[in-house]
Amino acid sequence: MQHLRPSVEEARSARGLEEPRFGRELGETRFAGWLEETHSARFELCRHFFLRFFDSELVSSPGQWKVLAGGALAILFSLSVIYIPAYYHKYLALNSLEDPQPYRLAVMADVLFVVSLAMLVLGLFITLEWTELFPGLRDYLVLASLPLRMRDVFVAKFAALLGLAAVVTIAFTFPLSVVLPMLMSGGIGAGIPIQVPAIFVSSSLAEILVFLSLVAFQGALLNLLPVRWFPRLSLVIQGVLLSLFLCSVPLVLSVPSLYTAMNLRPAWAVYVPPLWFLGLDQVIAGNREPLAIQLARLSLVSIAAAAVMTLGAYAWSYRRHRTRVLESPELPRRSWLSAGGRASALAERLVAGPRPLAVFGFIAKSLARSRQHRLVLTAFSAIALAVIFEGFVSLVLGRGMEGLRVRSAALDQAIIAIPLALSLFLFAGLRYLFRWPVELRANWVFRIHEPGHGAELLGGLEAFLYYCAAIPMAAVTLPIEMRWLGTRAGALASLVSMLASFVVVEVTLFAFERIPFTSSYFPGQRPLVDTVLRYVVAAAGYVGGLSTIVRLALPSDRAMLALAGLLLASWWRARRARLDWRPIGRLEFEELPDPGVQTLGIERD
Numbered sequence: 001m002q003h004l005r006p007s008v009e010e011a012r013s014a015r016g017l018e019e020p021r022f023g024r025e026l027g028e029t030r031f032a033g034w035l036e037e038t039h040s041a042r043f044e045l046c047r048h049f050f051l052r053f054f055d056s057e058l059v060s061s062p063g064q065w066k067v068l069a070g071g072a073l074a075i076l077f078s079l080s081v082i083y084i085p086a087y088y089h090k091y092l093a094l095n096s097l098e099d100p101q102p103y104r105l106a107v108m109a110d111v112l113f114v115v116s117l118a119m120l121v122l123g124l125f126i127t128l129e130w131t132e133l134f135p136g137l138r139d140y141l142v143l144a145s146l147p148l149r150m151r152d153v154f155v156a157k158f159a160a161l162l163g164l165a166a167v168v169t170i171a172f173t174f175p176l177s178v179v180l181p182m183l184m185s186g187g188i189g190a191g192i193p194i195q196v197p198a199i200f201v202s203s204s205l206a207e208i209l210v211f212l213s214l215v216a217f218q219g220a221l222l223n224l225l226p227v228r229w230f231p232r233l234s235l236v237i238q239g240v241l242l243s244l245f246l247c248s249v250p251l252v253l254s255v256p257s258l259y260t261a262m263n264l265r266p267a268w269a270v271y272v273p274p275l276w277f278l279g280l281d282q283v284i285a286g287n288r289e290p291l292a293i294q295l296a297r298l299s300l301v302s303i304a305a306a307a308v309m310t311l312g313a314y315a316w317s318y319r320r321h322r323t324r325v326l327e328s329p330e331l332p333r334r335s336w337l338s339a340g341g342r343a344s345a346l347a348e349r350l351v352a353g354p355r356p357l358a359v360f361g362f363i364a365k366s367l368a369r370s371r372q373h374r375l376v377l378t379a380f381s382a383i384a385l386a387v388i389f390e391g392f393v394s395l396v397l398g399r400g401m402e403g404l405r406v407r408s409a410a411l412d413q414a415i416i417a418i419p420l421a422l423s424l425f426l427f428a429g430l431r432y433l434f435r436w437p438v439e440l441r442a443n444w445v446f447r448i449h450e451p452g453h454g455a456e457l458l459g460g461l462e463a464f465l466y467y468c469a470a471i472p473m474a475a476v477t478l479p480i481e482m483r484w485l486g487t488r489a490g491a492l493a494s495l496v497s498m499l500a501s502f503v504v505v506e507v508t509l510f511a512f513e514r515i516p517f518t519s520s521y522f523p524g525q526r527p528l529v530d531t532v533l534r535y536v537v538a539a540a541g542y543v544g545g546l547s548t549i550v551r552l553a554l555p556s557d558r559a560m561l562a563l564a565g566l567l568l569a570s571w572w573r574a575r576r577a578r579l580d581w582r583p584i585g586r587l588e589f590e591e592l593p594d595p596g597v598q599t600l601g602i603e604r605d
Contacts (some may be wrong), residue, residue, distance in 0.1 A: 009011070011491065014375075020083045024468070026304075030463065035534070041277040042236070042413075044159075045081060045152060045153060045156030045160075046160045046163070047160075048154055048156075048160075049132075049157050049160035050160040050163060050164060051159070065383075067371050075592050082177065084183065085175050087110070087180065087183040087184075088183055090183075091103075091106070091183050091184050092108070092324075095107055095435045102259075103265075105259045105260065105262040105263060106256075106257070107184060107195075108262040108282070109255060109256050109257075109258055109259035109262050110180065110184075110256055110279065111195070111198075111199060111278055111281050112255055112262075112274060112275070112278045113204050113252065113256050113483060113543075114173075114176050114177075114180065114199060114203050114253040115202055115206045115274050115277045115278060115281070116204040116251075116252045116255055116274045116492050117252050118169075118172055118173055118176075118204075118207045119205055119206045119207060119209070119210045119273070119274060120245055120248060120249065120252050121172055121206040122169065122172070122211055122342065123210045123214065123241070123245045124208050124242070124245045124246070124349045125168055126165070126210065126211055126214045126215075126512045127238060127245060128213070128242075129164075129240050130214075130218070130237075130238040130241070130476045131234070131238075131371075132161075133161060133215050133218050133219075134157065134218065134222060134317055135153055135154065135157050135218065135317075137358060138592025154314055154317070155156050158314055159467050160403050161215070162445050165208070165211045165370070169204050169208065169256060170204075172203075173199070173200055173204050173207065174200060174598065176199065176203070177195075177196055177197075177199040177200035177203065178196060180195070180199060181193060181195040181196050181199065182566075193252050194284070194286065195281075195285055197284065198280075198282075198284035198285045199281060200282045201281075202277040202278070202280045202281035202282070202299075203277065203301075204278060204448065205280065205299060205374075206222065206273070206274065206299075206307075208279040208303060209273065209299075209302055209303055211304055212303070212306035212307055212310045213306050213308070213309075214241075215310045215313065215314075216306060216309035216310045216312075216417070217314045218234075218310075218313075219310065219312075219313020219314060219316065220313060220582035221233075221234070221237070221315055222313075222317055223313070223317060231585055232455060233372075235371060235374060235375070235378075237374065239375070239378040239381075240565055242375075242378060242379060242382045243378075243381070243382040243385050243386075245382075246379075246382040246383055246385065246386040247386045247389040249384070249386050249390075249392075249582055250386065250389055250390035250393040251393060253448070254393065265291055269295065269399055270294065270295065270315070273302065274301075275295055275296075276296070276298045276299035276302060277293065277295075277297045277299050278295065279291065279292040279293070279295020279296045279298070279299065280295065280299045280300070280599070281297040282295075282296070283296040301309075341391060349465065350467050351459075351460060351463045353459065354387045355449065355453055355456045355457050355459075355460065355462060356456060356457065356459035356460035357456070357460065358460065359446075359457050359459075359461060359515055359516075360458075360461075360463050360464050361461040361519070362460075362515075362517070363460070363461065363462075363464045363516050364464065364468065365383075365440050366516070367433075367515045369438075370418075370438055372436075373436065373438070373517075376429065376430045376432070376433055376436075377426075377430070377433060380425045380426065380428060380432070381422070381425065381426065381429070381431025382427050384421045384422045384424070384425035386459065387417075387421045387425070387539060387543065388414070388417060388418050388422075389420050391410075391413070391414035391417055392414055393526075394410075395410055395411060395414065396582075405431070407484075409551060411484075412551050413484060413547050413551045415480065415481065415484045415485060415493075415495070416481070416485075416493050416547040416550045416551055416554075417499075417543050417544070417547040418477055418480060418481075419473060419474060419477040419481070419494065419497035420497055420500065420542060420543045420546055421539070421543045422473055422477065423469075423470065423497065423500070423501035423504060423541060423597055424504065424538065424539065424542050427465070427469065427501070427504050427505065428468055428509070429540075430465070430469065430533065431512070433516070433517075434461075434512070434514070434516035434517065435514075436518040437517055437518065437520060438516065438521065443515070443518035443519070446515050446518055446587075454513070454587045457515055458509075458512075458513070458515070458587075461512075461515070461516060462505075462508070462509060463585050465503060465508065466502075469501075469505075470498065470501040470502055470504075470505055471498070473498075473501060474494055474497060474501065477497070478490070478491070478494045481494045481497075482494070485554070488557075489554050489560075492554070492557070492561075492564070493550055493554065493560075496550055496560065496563055496564050496567060497570060499564055499567035499568055500542075500546060500567055502544075502567075502571040502572055503567060503570050503571045506571060506574035506575050506578055507574065509578055509579070510578045512579070513588050514588040514589055515587060519588055548562065549563065
């Protein structure tokens with residue numbers, strides 16, 4: 001038994017190997033326990049408001065915010081990896097040139113691209129969190145019973161918001177500020193390491209400017225607009241900002257190709273915020289050109305002015321906003337009730353049967369009342385506008401403003417693509433929204449009337465997609481098509497686009513056996529990359545391919561009528577295939593669990 005007893009040296013070595021791991025585990029346990037403990041009121045308020053940024057009224061489960069936050073940060077960190085293949089070969093070629101001018105212009109264009117993209121990313125993020133920038137009515141009602149001072153609530157809200165902006169800023173700018181200078185170095189760019197702090201500081205301050213400007217803008221709206229009007233106008237403003245940011249994506253992505261214009265010194269440069277921070281980057285990197293110094297000063301002055309306005313907006317809201325929110329009466333609903341009555345009368349004429357009419361009205365009223373659903377639908381519409389805008393941006397970059405004034409095949413195709421892009425992303429957004437419940441377990445009315453009437457109830461969904469999406473979309477875009485393409489050609493192009501949207505409706509309804517907003521939803525079932533690739537392929541095939549076919553057939557009436565007949569036959573065949581595919585049995589009110597859970601044989605209630 002003596003040989004089984006470990007020696008002192010072996011015991012010490014084993015203990016020495018185990019102590020560091022034990023120490024790390026103990027430190028992690030203590031840190032996790034410290035986070036679970038209750039601390040000061042300000043700390044708890046900051047933690048409450050910070051976690052609220054990742055909360056959702058649509059689907060909320062314990063710990064889900066960690067998955068959401070981790071996925072968002074991972075996407076921001078991984079954006080820098082996209083630049084490595086393209087920029088490596090680009091700067092490898094530029095560094096081999098004897099003339100340093102192309103390299104210098106390319107560096108300025110890429111820095112301007114990073115600054116613009118940073119402002120765009122944080123602008124999109126703050127726009128999505130638009131309703132959480134200031135304490136709202138729910139915060140006042142929930143926290144009013146606690147022994148808290150309103151000053152602590154405002155300070156904690158602003159601190160949590162500033163912390164969130166700092167996390168997003170560092171997650172996006174730090175990898176880029178390290179990766180891009182590494183790709184630039186070598187040859188001509190031997191002294192490029194100074195660009196690491198230059199890019200990080202300039203792009204971070206650019207993001208902070210966007211953050212402070214949006215917060216100050218909402219603070220001014222909160223205190224200037226009547227409180228009863230602000231919620232509805234706020235959604236409109238949020239949708240407009242979201243559309244503007246998404247439509248600016250093609251412009252931002254085209255910045256690296258404008259390297260030849262980096263040698264110009266236009267007078268309007270002092271009015272473009274991204275150029276301010278490009279000047280700041282140049283000053284940090286050692287450029288003492290008068291224009292660069294002027295732009296750098298403008299960037300710092302804008303940051304200081306935005307900070308003063310933001311603090312002023314919070315102080316103003318602290319004095320007046322709580323009283324105005326709690327004491328202001330609700331908005332009169334007479335006009336809305338009368339409009340709803342007229343809409344109901346029109347729906348009764350279009351939809352036959354009480355059950356389809358009930359589903360039709362339920363969908364319309366749910367979209368009208370749920371801010372979250374309307375915001376998601378606005379986001380899909382903004383993506384469609386961005387796709388449309390990208391076509392016109394490519395025309396301007398290729399031919400200048402003459403590309404929009406002189407009729408050409410590219411301009412005709414961009415005009416034809418307008419209703420196609422809008423219909424594709426509108427139906428994609430609606431199908432995505434229909435899976436999200438308005439209120440969980442509030443579907444008992446449809447559960448009672450569902451047995452034996454599944455197909456009849458789904459008729460209301462079909463009527464909604466046709467009467468509230470496909471036909472109105474064609475009617476709205478008809479004047480645009482007729483104005484640019486001519487009366488005859490515009491009417492035919494609009495007819496073809498409407499028939500194509502009818503086919504999309506049938507594809508959307510195929511195997512969709514649930515009443516919208518009544519089924520449970522498990523988020524994150526499909527990877528984000530898979531979803532993005534699906535939309536890219538669909539947009540390229542449906543919008544790009546079909547618009548090309550319509551443009552080629554547009555000069556001939558016979559070709560357009562033949563294309564319309566082909567789409568009409570495709571719609572009819574798709575409709576008959578959907579109706580004859582299988583009879584509607586039981587509608588789906590509960591999504592199936594994951595395959596790993598199904599093997600356990602656990603039945604859902």
